[in-house]
Amino acid sequence: MTGVVNPNLHREVAAYGAGNVDLCMNCGHCTAVCSISPELGTAFPRRIIHLLQVGREEALTQTVEPWLCYYCGDCSESCPRDARPSDTMMAARRWLTARYDWTRLAGIFYRFGWVQIAAILLVALVVMAAFAIYHGPVVTSHVALNTFAPVAGVELVDRIAAGILAFLLISNAIRMAWSFMGGSQMLKVPVRIYAQQVPQFISHYFTQRRWRRCSTAPSRKRWMAHLLLFSGYVSMQILVELLLGWFQTDTVYPFYYPQRLWGYYAAATLLYGTGYFLVSRWRKLKPMHQTSEVSDWLFVGLIFLVALTGILVHIFRLSGLPLATYITYAIHLAIAASLIAIFVPFGKWSHLLYRPLALYLTAVKQAAAAALAEQPDLAPAEEPAVPDGDVPDGDKPDAIPVIAVATEEV
Amino acid sequence: MSEPRKIGVFICHCGGNISDYVDVEAVRATVEQEPDVALARTTMFACSDASQQEMIEAIHKEGLDGMVVASCSPKLHLYTFRGVADRAELNPYRYVQANVREQCSWSHREDRAGATQKATAIVRAGIAKAAASESLENFRVETLPAVLVIGAGVAGMRAAISLADLGLAVHLIERAEHPGGNLRTFGATFPNNRSGSELIQTLLEEIQQRETITLYTGAEVIERSGSAGTFRVTVRLSNAETITVPVGAVIVATGFDSYTPAEGEYGYGLPGVVTLPEFRRILDESNADGQSSAGPITVGGRPIKTIAYIYCVGSREAEDENRTYCSRYCCTATVHTALLVNARDPSVNQYHLYRDMRTYGKYELLFEQASRQGSVFVRWDPDQPPEVRGGGKRLLVSAADVLDGGDRMEIPVDLTVLVTGMVPSANEALVDTLKLPLGKTGFLNEIHTKLRPVETVINGVMIAGAAQGPKTISESVASSLAAVTKSAGLLLKGYVDLEPFVARVDAARCTGCDECLTACPYEALQKITIDGRDVVQAIPSLCKGGGACVPSCPEEAIDLMGYTNQQITSMIDAFAREVEYA
């Protein structure tokens, strides 16, 4: 692949919160300690840093390697130049997210934190204004949330919004898959292989099991916290997107009813998970929490606030405080809407899709390569189907240095 | 030789190095029978203090008039045992070393009987030589307290100053119009950013303060005669006059030239492709022009935003066997140049296409600093060298990215800098005049890189600076100071002792036929008239003991002292004699 380099790439990615890319001397310590580089058979993460330094934008767009990294931070701890490679992988993910996003908003949000904050406030204000204008009758004798905000209406708006966001996200994901699978020189992978690997996608999606192989014990704890958070998040998503009529009722069911229990679970795990990550980031406990971008705080913080306001709505309703319930509910939805609108297609939320997709596509490529090894007739005309077309560093014999001085023959 | 000599023979075990393969006792027993041998002993280590003491005692006690030690190569211990003889008041030139280690035990490890036989023959030859030896005395030559330094670059100038401070007069010869060499107009240098031109200016002022230094510019050496301690060198001055200066030693510090790439080599010749020295000149000049030292860099009117440096141009060539060497200075100089560029305009992108980063020693810090500032280092492999293409407003440098699987990438640049190495300065005439030894790379050659790093095979002629091979400023100065020390060691005593191995013409036999005069490359023979007869006479101070004259004489009138015809023939006879085992 011949690519014209972009000499400013390292500067551009620095704006996404990269580690000190310039400092990297390509020694490969980070690759040696990284638990995923052997699987990939490439010099990850050094290779990504190198692509950035050199400015090989095209090659960087075509790789999904950064998505396979769960940010354990081992590499940053091993780096003799303090180049913080794990931060650079994080920045590469942000940069890739911006790359996939054809609206270009992601790039703007990532690079300019204040624009992102303004966008969040804007969405929140719009939602609040919509409530102010379109809300149902305000019953003050008792709590009648479904009169104030009828389920059918909320659900309709919910689903329209979900449709738009899903379209944005999926179109970006297709762009990601397209460039990874070779773009216009698409690898000819039989549909069978795509189908066979679907379970990979599902299992990675629901369990993030790849993470467990990352690094050592502390990382497992993070994985657990993240898994809890994830389960809470998915619960919430199911309750509000699919089961809103069942979940949001004016009747207060006994507390052992499933919708209540499930709701508590979601709230508890969301609060615990986001709380855990906020505290870690605040106290900079782990290498990956040394540097936090505005978008990191916003993402986790907003989820926390969504859960908090959700539980407040519940408490106010149980306490029979109609106005407090309605207002908190409006705030709750405003925060939730801004979280979803900004972060699903343009921000960190997208990793829910990109990560398992990257793992899935990598598995597809590897399976295709294995199939190819058995059946060479599957080979595409142009390029062999090896993952990412890379040679591990060690395979390339270095030039033997000629230590000859002019006068050595004496 | 009617009366038998009294020669002592000491045969060394060398702790087994010899005795493991040669039956030293058998050798001793055989040579003991030789008529001229008064004493034959074996010893575990002949060079040990105890053994040396034993030899001295034996010389006194037995009244020895010759000595042979059968041991290692004379390169190792000839002077040791000559010293032993001297301390025992035996003329040191009556000592002979028989090499039975390098030339015998080490080379015949599989054949003990054969090795023993050969060792015996070698020792016998040594005995024969010692038997035919006579007492000789060193020549003492008065030396002149003056030095000729050729080349007024940083090395030559520095040497001149130190020589003057040691009390030696200096003639400093510079071929160019101005002194200073490659650094004369140079800007900031690594490692301290000191300006090259200021450095030269400082040295020049120091030189001008010393009356005993005479600087000749536009001058060249055209002739040399004489030998160590008493050279006479003829110099053609800028006004075409010639002068002859008598000096005791010569330091050659003629420096280097930068490699000039061939047309088309890495795009050389295209607009925007320059060598490192050219780029440095552009940078220095644009500074001198009053362009402030910060701000955009332009070359030929083009603003420079991206630079590619291609390293090792003209150095470390696999194809050209004269240029396989690393030029040493250039990695560091380029990294340093990148720092200067960054200081001028930090927005410039700099790609370093290197083979190996040889910013050795503390220069590593400059490399790190450059990479901190955003210089990008891309390694290349000699099998896939970078290519430079022109056309359009910019240049395209294509390089295989060795650090990522070798994929080719295209770097659009405004300027390509070819990091050219050092080549020997064009100096055929001087090399010929002084008979300077060259290495296979064409730089001047010292006797031994480590053991005798500034001396040449020509006594009294030292070399220094980048004339010896690629060197940085500090390395050039280090070698020039070493040359100063060697010159001072030779001259400050006021005399040198030369070994007496010189030609001697037997005037009675000489017919004055002149054959030998042309044979001598050192012009050490001259015609004189003795009792009305034209005969040839050798001049000991010029004679190098080369021996070229000896076979040229049809009358066998010439002998080389220490290697007389009689000595050599008796050695051959002794060597060829059958060995009967005792």
Ligand SMILES: Cc1cc2nc3c(=O)[nH]c(=O)nc-3n(C[C@H](O)[C@H](O)[C@H](O)COP(=O)(O)OP(=O)(O)OC[C@H]3O[C@@H](n4cnc5c(N)ncnc54)[C@H](O)[C@@H]3O)c2cc1C
């Ligand atoms: C682009 C570049 C950048 C460099 N940067 C640095 C740096 O930053 N730091 C550093 O330490 N080193 C640097 N160097 C290396 C430095 O230039 C050399 O180490 C130094 O110049 C060697 O000094 P010299 O006196 O041995 O040789 P030269 O400087 O070459 O001087 C030799 C002199 O001998 C004269 N001469 C030659 N032949 C004759 C003759 N037959 N008769 C009379 N005179 C003769 C020449 O005219 C010349 O004046 C750099 C070199 C280059 C090319």
Ligand code: SF4
């Ligand atoms: S360990 Fe650090 S310096 Fe070494 S390759 Fe990785 S990031 Fe670069």
Ligand code: SF4
């Ligand atoms: S110093 Fe560097 S650029 Fe110069 S020849 Fe050696 S390796 Fe090449």
